[in-house]
Amino acid sequence: MNKTKYQALADEFSLAIGSGKLSPNARLPSVRELMQQHQLSLATVTTALRTLEQQGLIEPRDKSGYFVKPKANQAQASDTKTNLKAARAISDVVHSTSIAQKIESTSKTFPVLRNWAPAEDLFPGQRWQSLLGSVIRRHPFLPTRPARGYGHPQLRGELARRSAENGCFLREDELIVTQGATEALLLALRATTEAGDRVLVQAPVSELFSRLLETLSLVPVEINSNVDQASFIAELEGVLDADNPPGVMLLVVNYHFPSGALMPLTTKRHLIRLAEKYALTIIEDDVYGDLQHDGSRPLTLKSFDMKGNVIYVNSCSKSLAPGLRIGWLAAGKWRERIEYLKSASASSVNELSQLVLAEFLAQGSHVPHLRKFRKLLKSRAEEYLAILRPALGNAVELKDVPGGYSYWLPLPEAVSAEDILQKINLFWPLLNSIGPSITSVDTPQVAIVSHGLCINTSIPLTDPLRQSLTAFCFYLRGLY
Numbered sequence: 296m297n298k299t300k301y302q303a304l305a306d307e308f309s310l311a312i313g314s315g316k317l318s319p320n321a322r323l324p325s326v327r328e329l330m331q332q333h334q335l336s337l338a339t340v341t342t343a344l345r346t347l348e349q350q351g352l353i354e355p356r357d358k359s360g361y362f363v364k365p366k367a368n369q370a371q372a373s374d375t376k377t378n379l380k381a382a383r384a385i386s387d388v389v390h391s392t393s394i395a396q397k398i399e400s401t402s403k404t405f406p407v408l409r410n411w412a413p414a415e416d417l418f419p420g421q422r423w424q425s426l427l428g429s430v431i432r433r434h435p436f437l438p439t440r441p442a443r444g445y446g447h448p449q450l451r452g453e454l455a456r457r458s459a460e461n462g463c464f465l466r467e468d469e470l471i472v473t474q475g476a477t478e479a480l481l482l483a484l485r486a487t488t489e490a491g492d493r494v495l496v497q498a499p500v501s502e503l504f505s506r507l508l509e510t511l512s513l514v515p516v517e518i519n520s521n522v523d524q525a526s527f528i529a530e531l532e533g534v535l536d537a538d539n540p541p542g543v544m545l546l547v548v549n550y551h552f553p554s555g556a557l558m559p560l561t562t563k564r565h566l567i568r569l570a571e572k573y574a575l576t577i578i579e580d581d582v583y584g585d586l587q588h589d590g591s592r593p594l595t596l597k598s599f600d601m602k603g604n605v606i607y608v609n610s611c612s613k614s615l616a617p618g619l620r621i622g623w624l625a626a627g628k629w630r631e632r633i634e635y636l637k638s639a640s641a642s643s644v645n646e647l648s649q650l651v652l653a654e655f656l657a658q659g660s661h662v663p664h665l666r667k668f669r670k671l672l673k674s675r676a677e678e679y680l681a682i683l684r685p686a687l688g689n690a691v692e693l694k695d696v697p698g699g700y701s702y703w704l705p706l707p708e709a710v711s712a713e714d715i716l717q718k719i720n721l722f723w724p725l726l727n728s729i730g731p732s733i734t735s736v737d738t739p740q741v742a743i744v745s746h747g748l749c750i751n752t753s754i755p756l757t758d759p760l761r762q763s764l765t766a767f768c769f770y771l772r773g774l775y
Contacts, residue, residue, distance in 0.1 A: 304343040323361040338505045413700045413753040446472025450653040462598035476610035476622040483578045483606045486632040495544035499745030522558040535573045549593045550583040553703035553744040570604040578606045585614040587698040588673035603628035619648045676752040686768030690775035700753035712743040723763040
């Protein structure tokens with residue numbers, strides 16, 4: 296069986312340490328140096344380093360990088376893996392909350408991606424203000440009441456009714472309301488995996504997925520084919536047919552971030568059959584599913600799931616109201632375990648926010664909003680492509696944007712993503728501006744995601760922004 300990229304890198308260092316080529320206290324190359332030397336992604340390099348750390352061979356030192364552990368420390372670390380299961384069982388009651396706090400803390404390292412959202416002018420701000428005042432007047436004692444653990448019945452009922460639009464037909468009692476989609480994904484991964492497990496994920500891997508897997512000590516197994524490619528199923532089946540295949544897959548099938556790929560219906564049906572055949576649990580992140588530019592909303596994987604193999608995750612942050620921080624999940628056959636973890640985490644979602652969202656859905660306000668929202672997303676994406684295509688020429692193939700609000704351009708392997716950002720900040724700072732110069736929310740124009748350039752196509756183009764983007768694209772053209 297072929298080794299994964301992270302395993303090959305970890306084995307290389309393990310052999311060097313064991314043979315004495317790397318002596319105790321020797322400093323390893325930086326993450327950036329390893330990415331460039333071995334032509335690997337950030338997720339692959341960090342997973343390899345994490346593996347070596349778990350084996351007790353290396354250790355991180357504050358602001359200095361990774362170093363080879365002294366042999367005495369390696370011996371002390373040999374029992375760590377043996378104790379993982381016991382420690383996990385003891386810490387279930389408090390671990391979900393601590394991990395969520397750690398992820399939030401880690402996200403401060405990636406401020407651009409944390410603020411990667413549709414432009415604020417796309418959302419119905421006045422409508423939300425009106426609903427907020429109305430709900431407060433009708434429920435004046437709401438702040439004094441404890442929130443329900445799995446979500447307010449009114450909101451769960453509305454979410455269940457709305458699920459019919461996605462073809463899911465979810466029941467109210469199978470829905471759990473969470474603090475955004477991040478908590479829902481965290482609960483799903485906590486319920487279905489243990490530290491050290493391998494998890495299937497499509498490349499390029501988003502920073503959020505990488506942080507979740509790293510925080511839970513999970514190992515990503517990347518599927519390099521896009522979900523809209525015919526080779527996706529064949530590549531996945533090859534991994535599942537190998538020895539000791541992963542039992543969980545973390546996936547975005549509708550407008551995958553950052554690639555923007557949309558999985559065809561036939562592939563979705565085939566994927567569900569594979570999940571049944573190999574007892575594969577799929578965690579479906581559908582936060583971009585409402586952002587199609589034309590036609591009907593794409594169906595979810597959950598729409599075809601008859602055996603409870605799909606854990607469905609969604610939120611209102613990308614399409615309705617980012618500030619409400621409301622997510623939800625349908626747990627499938629993992630419902631009992633996820634309910635336990637949710638109750639043990641002592642986290643609940645603000646009921647005022649839940650009732651405001653429930654009212655918005657009950658009144659049908661989401662229907663005209665989404666119609667206008669999608670139309671604007673499409674027209675703005677077309678404006679961006681009208682700049683990118685002539686400026687980049689034939690240097691890179693530019694596909695149409697079927698949905699979402701991001702356009703991702705993979706960078707050449709020899710190009711440093713950090714150097715690109717430095718060039719942007721030096722010559723075209725408007726592209727990396729955050730704040731009212733572009734939009735009233737902290738939304739940047741560009742970001743580096745998995746060694747590719749991600750452009751936020753939801754931000755309205757001004758003349759200065761258009762000029763900066765055009766000039767930058769001509770510079771970028773020379774690098775391919």
